[in-house]
Structure formats: structure tokens, C-alpha cells
Amino acid sequence: MICIIGVNEIATAAAITCFHSGQRVWLYSRNGDMPLRYQVTFAEAIHQDVKTVENVTASLLPPELLSEQSGTQAERLAAATRFLWQDRKLPLLYQIDFETAREALQPEVIIDTEPGDPVSRIDQAALVIGLHPGHRAGEHCHLSIAGELNYHLGRICLPGNELPSPAADKHFFNDPFAYCQTPLEGLWVALKSPGEEVRYQEALGKVNDIEIRSPYDGQIWGICHSGRFMPARSSVAQIYQGPASDAYRDLGFREKAIARAMLEAVLCYKQ
Structure with a gap:
């Protein structure tokens, strides 16, 4: 077991x-x-x-x-x-x-x-x-x-x-993901869903009615559920910076x- x-x-x-x-x-x-x-x-x-x-x-x-x-x-x-x-x-x-x-x-x-x-x-x-x-x-x-x-x-x-x-091992693969953080704490409301494409400065969601905008272009592979209380500087979205695809639906390699x-x-x- x-x-x-x-x-x-x-x-x-x-x-x-x-x-x-x-x-x-x-x-x-x-x-x-x-x-x-x-x-x-x-x-x-x-x-x-x-x-x-x-x-x-x-x-x-x-x-x-x-x-x-x-x-x-x-x-x-x-x-x-x-x-x-x-x-x-x-x-x-x-x-x-x-x-x-x-x-x-x-x-x-x-x-x-x-x-x-x-x-x-x-x-x-x-x-x-x-x-x-x-x-x-x-x-x-x-x-x-x-x-x-x-x-x-x-x-x-x-x-x-x-x-x-x-820190000692520099042989890393390129990480294709970027993360968007909220600068303030509060109740999160998502305006986007996994799989959607997002553009630079487009709103991902709101914290206490203040829009949290994407600092990147890309495809949303992960985003916080609405209704969660988010501490300041916590990640609210995971953005894939490669070509958009259906791969966001699957577990990764x-x-x-x-x-x-x-x-x-x-x-x-x-x-």
C-alpha cells in the first residue's frame, strides 16, 4: 500500500x-x-x-x-x-x-x-x-x-x-513558464481560464477589485481559482511563453x- x-x-x-x-x-x-x-x-x-x-x-x-x-x-x-x-x-x-x-x-x-x-x-x-x-x-x-x-x-x-x-549546477533546461504575482493581498477573482491566450498588460484577474495585469505574452496553463484569499507576492498565474497548444490539458514530462x-x-x- x-x-x-x-x-x-x-x-x-x-x-x-x-x-x-x-x-x-x-x-x-x-x-x-x-x-x-x-x-x-x-x-x-x-x-x-x-x-x-x-x-x-x-x-x-x-x-x-x-x-x-x-x-x-x-x-x-x-x-x-x-x-x-x-x-x-x-x-x-x-x-x-x-x-x-x-x-x-x-x-x-x-x-x-x-x-x-x-x-x-x-x-x-x-x-x-x-x-x-x-x-x-x-x-x-x-x-x-x-x-x-x-x-x-x-x-x-x-x-x-x-x-x-x-546554484552549482548550471546545466538547466530552459523553463518556458513565467509566473504572474499579485503585489497586494486580498480576495482573488479570475478573469481568465486555463488555455486562454493573454497579451502583455491584459487583465488576468482582480484582487480587491484591483486588476492584476499580465507582464507577459503567452498562454495560460495555470491560474488561481476565484474566491481564494491571496497573500501579497504570491503567484496567481502560470504563463507558457511558447506557441499556444492543447498541451495545457496534460501533465508534463x-x-x-x-x-x-x-x-x-x-x-x-x-x-
């Missing part, structure tokens, strides 16, 4: 890849953050109950099973998770303490994809996989997967085998490369 922490693009790609290989997978979201490219992630299941990406569906646990009076909380969590697996869906646990969920479901493998401080600890599963460089092998996890956009992408990092820091490396690590562990 595999627990994947996060509902971002990498977590979604890892969940789909592991699911197609026959693994039992459940997802855990710490804070319900909605990524900019929400349309290609399982994050929308937090607000819509279910979300399908690449013909794989993630679902929140059925509330009627969690509210049953019989059994302990751990037994109800396990029963609700099994119910969704039998329906060929990926269970998504949200607003549940991670340690409670972990003790109830006892995953063999934990894959932590969330940025910042790791949610998991190295002693919480037989195999804990993190994302380099934020998660250090041997300290936060047993191994980590290189996630930087360079020629190390997807490499499995073991303890004592760390990769060069991004970076996420898929990381996901395949994560599956490789899982399969090697299970041999």
Missing part, C-alpha cells in the same frame, strides 16, 4: 503511474492548497468530492461511512478506503490528522511530494520517498527523486549520493519523469 502526500501535479502523476502498475494508492492533503494547474491535478476533488485525471478518479472518503457509529475511527477510515478501492477509485484523505490516517491504513511506502517542511518522517514507513532537493535522503526519507529541471531529472538519490546544488522514478523505487523495494 502506498500513501502519496500532496495533490499537486507530481502527486497526481505519481498516483496515476502507481495505480496503473497495480499498486493500492491513497492520497493525503495536508492543507488543501489548490495548485495553479488545478485542472490536471486531483486537488479539485477537495472541493468537488471527485476528480478524474487521465481516466483515473480520486474521491474524498464517503461521509456516510465515516459517520457510522460502529467501530473505531481507524476502522471507519480503513472501511471507507477499501470501499473506494473496490470502486477503482483513489481515496483522498483531507482534514484528517496524518498520523491518525497512517496508523489506520499502515502504508508500506510513503511518497511525500509537498514542498516545504516534510509531512512525513523517515521512520513512518518501510520506504519513505521524498523530492530532491527539499527532502534529503537519509534525513527526511530513505531516498529522494531529483525534481529540478536539468539533466538529473528523475534520478534516484540515495544517502551519501546527493546531487550538486542548483517533468511530472511524469519524477513519477516513473518513484514507481521504479517502489518496485525495486518490493522485489
Whole structure:
């Protein structure tokens, strides 16, 4: 059984890849953050109950099973998770303490994809996989997967085998994306949708009725959901600066490369 922490693009790609290989997978979201490219992630299941990406569906646990009076909380969590697996869906646990969920479901493998401080600890599963460089092998996890956009992408990092820091390694691919930030905090209302083309100084949305304009030409691949309170200097849109296409609908090569490396690590562990 595999627990994947996060509902971002990498977590979604890892969940789909592991699911197609026959693994039992459940997802855990710490804070319900909605990524900019929400349309290609399982994050929308937090607000819509279910979300399908690449013909794989993630679902929140059925509330009627969690509210049953019989059994302990751990037994109800396990029963609700099994119910969704039998329906060929990926269970998504949200607003549940991670340690409670972990003790109830006892995953063999934990894959932590969330940025910042790791949610998991190295002693919480037989195999804990993190994302380099934020998660250090041997300290936060047993191994980590290189996630930087360079020629190390997807490499499995073991303890004592760390990769060069991004500052020391100049061999990066060109990043075709630019990000638009809001200079002030407030309630965000989007005026554009993923896939739309945008021109320099065209309004992307509003914060407290003040227009936030694009500093770039390009195609919108990700944009914040309306109704979110945005801190100052936070990203509200991801803009692709290459030719417009339908590729915004799909997970990218970076996420898929990381996901395949994560599956490789899982399969090697299970041999």
C-alpha cells in the first residue's frame, strides 16, 4: 500500500503511474492548497468530492461511512478506503490528522511530494520517498527523486549520493513558464481560464477589485481559482511563453519523469 502526500501535479502523476502498475494508492492533503494547474491535478476533488485525471478518479472518503457509529475511527477510515478501492477509485484523505490516517491504513511506502517542511518522517514507513532537493535522503526519507529541471531529472538519490546544488549546477533546461504575482493581498477573482491566450498588460484577474495585469505574452496553463484569499507576492498565474497548444490539458514530462522514478523505487523495494 502506498500513501502519496500532496495533490499537486507530481502527486497526481505519481498516483496515476502507481495505480496503473497495480499498486493500492491513497492520497493525503495536508492543507488543501489548490495548485495553479488545478485542472490536471486531483486537488479539485477537495472541493468537488471527485476528480478524474487521465481516466483515473480520486474521491474524498464517503461521509456516510465515516459517520457510522460502529467501530473505531481507524476502522471507519480503513472501511471507507477499501470501499473506494473496490470502486477503482483513489481515496483522498483531507482534514484528517496524518498520523491518525497512517496508523489506520499502515502504508508500506510513503511518497511525500509537498514542498516545504516534510509531512512525513523517515521512520513512518518501510520506504519513505521524498523530492530532491527539499527532502534529503537519509534525513527526511530513505531516498529522494531529483525534481529540478536539468539533466538529473528523475534520478534516484540515495544517502551519501546527493546531487550538486542548483546554484552549482548550471546545466538547466530552459523553463518556458513565467509566473504572474499579485503585489497586494486580498480576495482573488479570475478573469481568465486555463488555455486562454493573454497579451502583455491584459487583465488576468482582480484582487480587491484591483486588476492584476499580465507582464507577459503567452498562454495560460495555470491560474488561481476565484474566491481564494491571496497573500501579497504570491503567484496567481502560470504563463507558457511558447506557441499556444492543447498541451495545457496534460501533465508534463517533468511530472511524469519524477513519477516513473518513484514507481521504479517502489518496485525495486518490493522485489
